[in-house]
Amino acid sequence: MARSIRRSLFAALAGFTVLICLCYTGLAVVIAYVTEDMLVERLLEREAAAIERQSERHGSLPRPASDLVTIHASRDTLPAVVRAASAPGDLRAEVFTRTGQHYHLKVRDLPDGAGGTRRIYLLADVAPVLAVSKVVQDVGGVLIFVAAALIALALLLAWLLARRQVAPLQTLAQEAQAVRPGGAASFSARHRQDEIGILAERLESSFSALQAALRRERDFTRDVGHELRTPLTVMNNTLALAGTRPLGAHELGQLRAGVDELRATVDVLFALARAEHLGLDDFDLRDCIEGALLRVPGADAWDEECLALTLPQQLPVRGNQHLAQLLVDNCIGNALFHGGPRTRLAITYADGRLLVANTLDAAHAGRVQGFAHGQNLLARVARSMGWEIAFHPGEAHYRVEILPSIPSLKKPADFTAISPPSP
Numbered sequence: 001m002a003r004s005i006r007r008s009l010f011a012a013l014a015g016f017t018v019l020i021c022l023c024y025t026g027l028a029v030v031i032a033y034v035t036e037d038m039l040v041e042r043l044l045e046r047e048a049a050a051i052e053r054q055s056e057r058h059g060s061l062p063r064p065a066s067d068l069v070t071i072h073a074s075r076d077t078l079p080a081v082v083r084a085a086s087a088p089g090d091l092r093a094e095v096f097t098r099t100g101q102h103y104h105l106k107v108r109d110l111p112d113g114a115g116g117t118r119r120i121y122l123l124a125d126v127a128p129v130l131a132v133s134k135v136v137q138d139v140g141g142v143l144i145f146v147a148a149a150l151i152a153l154a155l156l157l158a159w160l161l162a163r164r165q166v167a168p169l170q171t172l173a174q175e176a177q178a179v180r181p182g183g184a185a186s187f188s189a190r191h192r193q194d195e196i197g198i199l200a201e202r203l204e205s206s207f208s209a210l211q212a213a214l215r216r217e218r219d220f221t222r223d224v225g226h227e228l229r230t231p232l233t234v235m236n237n238t239l240a241l242a243g244t245r246p247l248g249a250h251e252l253g254q255l256r257a258g259v260d261e262l263r264a265t266v267d268v269l270f271a272l273a274r275a276e277h278l279g280l281d282d283f284d285l286r287d288c289i290e291g292a293l294l295r296v297p298g299a300d301a302w303d304e305e306c307l308a309l310t311l312p313q314q315l316p317v318r319g320n321q322h323l324a325q326l327l328v329d330n331c332i333g334n335a336l337f338h339g340g341p342r343t344r345l346a347i348t349y350a351d352g353r354l355l356v357a358n359t360l361d362a363a364h365a366g367r368v369q370g371f372a373h374g375q376n377l378l379a380r381v382a383r384s385m386g387w388e389i390a391f392h393p394g395e396a397h398y399r400v401e402i403l404p405s406i407p408s409l410k411k412p413a414d415f416t417a418i419s420p421p422s423p
Contacts (some may be wrong), residue, residue: 034130070126184208217273220272271323289315323381327382332345343358360394
């Protein structure tokens, strides 16, 4: 398509150039011939005026001042070619002959001295003074060569202009064609201060948005297949036991935990799928932490042996509060789930990092309503807000380190600390 645009532009410029050259050439020729005819007419007018003055003074016809002009008292004395090309009533005529003569005829009525008039015919053979025809005969070849050279130069300039003007569009088309699914779109013309730059910028943003949408769709499809398979399998196995015996409290708890896990997983997946449309604002991360702790069953019975908080009075961060709440709920839920019923939870903020640490009791399996998602989902939640997250597993402790985005010109307030229990 780019080559077609260049050829079309070249054809338009070349056609316009040739048309202008032909029009101006034709106009110049017409002006030259009209000027030549006007000069001859002025010559005959001056000759006729002189004859009229001489006839009025002396009553006789004088000899013409120019040897190109002859006076005829009768139409019968005119050359046969002139009589054939003009009518008796014509007062002026221009006659071309094949033998090289070029006649201009002018008819005048002069007073005859007896109160009447007599008609005279002024005939001029102006072939010797026709400059335009002479110039065409003498230097016509040179004029044609110069005109052809100028047209060739104009066509060359039109080709160069078309190539230069269309080159950015060709480059843009090649770069757009080179973009592959999943690859980053970058167009060199996006910094241009013209319509091509605007087009390149819009294309780049559109390509990037499309790639992000496709990436979110791919991740969503993968996560649905990966994260929902385990709780569905557990629930299916539990329900299979219902056909052989009544479900006990343990199985019902597994079903409830599976349903809660499915609901929480779906919430996270849809939040990630809508991450591009969720704006980033400043909010207090401490509220998210406190809300997550209050939603844990049995949190009102915790003491210093179970929970240690070292947080500032306010913890301003920048991100999406909904995603941040999901992230904190997930980290706390996982800590309680995998740590067991006797786990000790410590949440600390220091040096711009939020630490969620818990002890591990390998002898008991914990169970809590809430989140139990994989690290991949947690990393994607944090990355969608521009945060960082790291996981540090150990034999006796498990620690999650979160680095949130801090609003500019804002620092956390003074700490309110509750000493964590000794490991």
